[in-house]
Amino acid sequence: MRIDVVSHVDEIKTEELFNKTVIIIDALRTSSTIITAIANGVQMIVPVETIGQAKNLQSQKQEYLLAGDRFFKKISNFHLGNSPLDFVKQQLNGKSIILTTTNGTRAINKALKGEEVLIGSFLNGDKCIEQALHFKKDLVLLCVGERNEFALEDGLAAGFLIDRLMKHYTITFELNDFAKAMYAVYKFHKNGLFETIKTTETARKLIQLGLGEDIHFCSQINLYPICPCVATHEDITIII
Numbered sequence: 422m423r424i425d426v427v428s429h430v431d432e433i434k435t436e437e438l439f440n441k442t443v444i445i446i447d448a449l450r451t452s453s454t455i456i457t458a459i460a461n462g463v464q465m466i467v468p469v470e471t472i473g474q475a476k477n478l479q480s481q482k483q484e485y486l487l488a489g490d491r492f493f494k495k496i497s498n499f500h501l502g503n504s505p506l507d508f509v510k511q512q513l514n515g516k517s518i519i520l521t522t523t524n525g526t527r528a529i530n531k532a533l534k535g536e537e538v539l540i541g542s543f544l545n546g547d548k549c550i551e552q553a554l555h556f557k558k559d560l561v562l563l564c565v566g567e568r569n570e571f572a573l574e575d576g577l578a579a580g581f582l583i584d585r586l587m588k589h590y591t592i593t594f595e596l597n598d599f600a601k602a603m604y605a606v607y608k609f610h611k612n613g614l615f616e617t618i619k620t621t622e623t624a625r626k627l628i629q630l631g632l633g634e635d636i637h638f639c640s641q642i643n644l645y646p647i648c649p650c651v652a653t654h655e656d657i658t659i660i661i
């Protein structure tokens with residue numbers, strides 16, 4: 422089995438996703454928010470790229486809630502932001518959410534050429550790998566990054582997923598060079614993972630904005646034994 426890690430969303434060549442299982446990794450914060458939302462009872466999430474698309478869809482589906490951020494800040498008049506804690510603190514059981522985030526939802530929509538698209542982070546590593554292997558296809562771990570650049574927290578999460586594979590499965594893996602690098606970086610930092618994540622550029626911005634609690638939450642290992650996956654419902658891309 423081949424495992425390719427892609428460094429950020431603009432590095433994806435969509436033709437290279439055909440017949441592969443893609444894992445979207447946006448540890449701070451879109452992947453972590455989606456996993457937390459589904460684990461806490463949200464029925465489905467509709468990932469859209471623009472605020473306009475989100476509002477337009479909600480005008481047709483008024484029972485859906487709007488969630489998302491631009492540059493870490495909740496979008497004005499939206500019900501929820503892009504913090505996983507928003508989905509823990511409120512009772513959202515059975516709700517459908519339209520989500521648009523700065524980078525994460527764009528990456529999800531770009532990855533749709535993959536055979537299967539899953540959502541992974543530190544919060545669900547073991548379950549995510551179990552689910553990905555179930556499809557018996559080569560894997561692409563897409564580090565979403567931040568504004569067209571690599572983000573270390575995503576690379577660490579990719580290394581963590583590779584570590585889970587190596588530890589729990591006896592299949593032979595072929596890694597691309599970036600995957601080898603991320604695996605090595607993860608192993609180097611794994612005993613001080615939270616301390617390292619806290620120093621990343623994304624984390625520093627979250628701390629400046631008073632959102633440091635999110636970093637702690639998103640750094641938890643295997644908190645949720647679920648793996649959200651992308652599907653289609655009435656011609657709309659959804660995550661369940």
Ligand SMILES: O=C(O)[C@H](CS(=O)(=O)O)OP(=O)(O)O
Nearest residue numbers: 450451492493522523524525
């Ligand atoms: O809301 C977030 O944590 C980030 C904001 S930014 O892109 O780093 O400015 O969005 P995400 O889509 O989760 O990367």
